[in-house]
Amino acid sequence: MSGGNAIRGTRVGAGPMGEAERGEAAPRIRVSYWCAKGHETRPSFAADAQLPDTWDCPRCGWPASRNRDEPPAPPKTEPYKTHLAYVRERRTPEEGEAILAEALAKLRAGQLGRF
Structure with missing residues (x-):
């Protein structure tokens, strides 16, 4: 029988016991x-x-x-913030309206949605 288990009789994590084998603490x-x-x-x-x-x-x-x-x-x-809350921190309502108007104008002109 040449294919025996090399770690037979030991358990996982077993190692030398005592300070003599490990050295001084x-x-x-x-x-x-x-x-x-x-x-x-x-x-x-x-x-x-x-x-x-x-x-x-x-x-x-x-x-x-x-x-x-x-x-x-x-x-x-800190309470959980939604994506919209972070956007509102970065933009004023006026800036948001301007961005929305620009996007709607592009959409109506047929410039958005084409790939």
């Missing part, structure tokens, strides 16, 4: 971050790593900072 520190709702998050970082100023709170998703007394402000959620 880097020294770690835990840092507290607080969000505006008062949730505390304590992620772990390498001792020599540069710490981020903000961290996303895993409970509410708001930004959190290391300053418990002055957490960052919650993000502002």
Whole structure:
């Protein structure tokens, strides 16, 4: 039987166990971050790593900072805008009327719709 399974008897993701095979673990520190709702998050970082100023709170998703007394402000959620709302921001009603009149004139003259 020459076509046997090469990984027989092992499981997916199996690897060497223990620190002897993996090497020494880097020294770690835990840092507290607080969000505006008062949730505390304590992620772990390498001792020599540069710490981020903000961290996303895993409970509410708001930004959190290391300053418990002055957490960052919650993000502002903007309502969904339609395509028409964006067009209205770019054009005044007078500009819209002028563009519509120009397109209607071309359509009536037979210039639009031909390929």
